[in-house]
Amino acid sequence: MTNMVWKRDEVESPCIQICVVHPTERICTGCYRTIDEIARWSKMDHTERAEIMQDLPDRKPRLAKRRGGRAARINRD
Known part of the structure; x- marks a missing residue:
């Protein structure tokens, strides 16, 4: 007897x-x-x-982190 694993065909x-x-x-x-x-x-x-899966990579840039944060504001020249 073969162990068959049931898989659904979905994303x-x-x-x-x-x-x-x-x-x-x-x-x-x-x-x-x-x-x-x-x-x-x-x-x-x-x-x-x-x-939705196709759209996800285009959303990543929307979450770009700010550069510097608090340390950058304190250390301004």
Whole structure:
């Protein structure tokens, strides 16, 4: 008898278990999905998930960190 593993043919979640929502962009800093997308993921069909997955790389630049922060303000010349 062969051990067969049942697999579903669907787009897997992009979650990387770094679940922090950016305060102004309102997207997860780990997977780049919106809160609504995360909440609805299990109910989405394959097509909707694939569309979101295609959009995720374009969201990354929205989370670019500021350079300098507090140290830069204190050490201004």
